[in-house]
């Protein structure tokens with residue numbers, strides 16, 4: 001994909017983010033409401049976890065799907081921040097490799113587990129298809145920098161474009177898709193368990209290949 005096209009897409013995405021800004025407050029309220037409604041169930045699950053963790057500290061604490069996905073978003077955003085702050089080429093290279101691997105696994109999990117569940121629960125014909133198209137662009141941007149030597153300003157520019165694109169995509173997920181998913185009948189703990197176990201598999205596969 002050429003740079004103009006990518007820039008155009010980013011501008012378009014930014015426009016969309018502004019467009020939904022008005023809805024965000026409502027969505028946040030919905031998110032809170034959903035979280036409160038599910039609190040009783042969550043507390044029960046937490047109590048179960050506490051019992052389990054008393055026996056074995058290695059049992060990971062169950063988490064809601066959106067919490068797991070938000071955590072991935074934060075990890076990648078921190079890696080982009082680190083990239084911006086360093087001038088050490090070897091550090092840039094390892095950060096980009098981590099960013100690309102994390103984004104690839106995250107996108108795969110969303111496409112395999114989270115998006116289909118959300119699409120079905122919301123009878124959605126817009127949010128999920130749009131997110132899948134954005135993932136395709138993300139994959140193109142990743143392919144341009146993965147395994148490439150970080151040699152100068154063009155490379156830095158590509159990482160900047162990737163980081164801005166990811167930021168906008170994440171905003172749409174967190175401000176629009178997640179609140180609606182949380183307010184739906186979806187069982188976020190069950191989805192969270194599926195996501196956590198798939199992630200474990202994909203991370204293990206990646207380390208075997210490395």
Ligand SMILES: [Fe+2]
Pocket residue numbers: 107110131135169173
């Ligand atoms: Fe995504």
Ligand SMILES: [Fe+2]
Pocket residue numbers: 069073106110170173
């Ligand atoms: Fe995401």
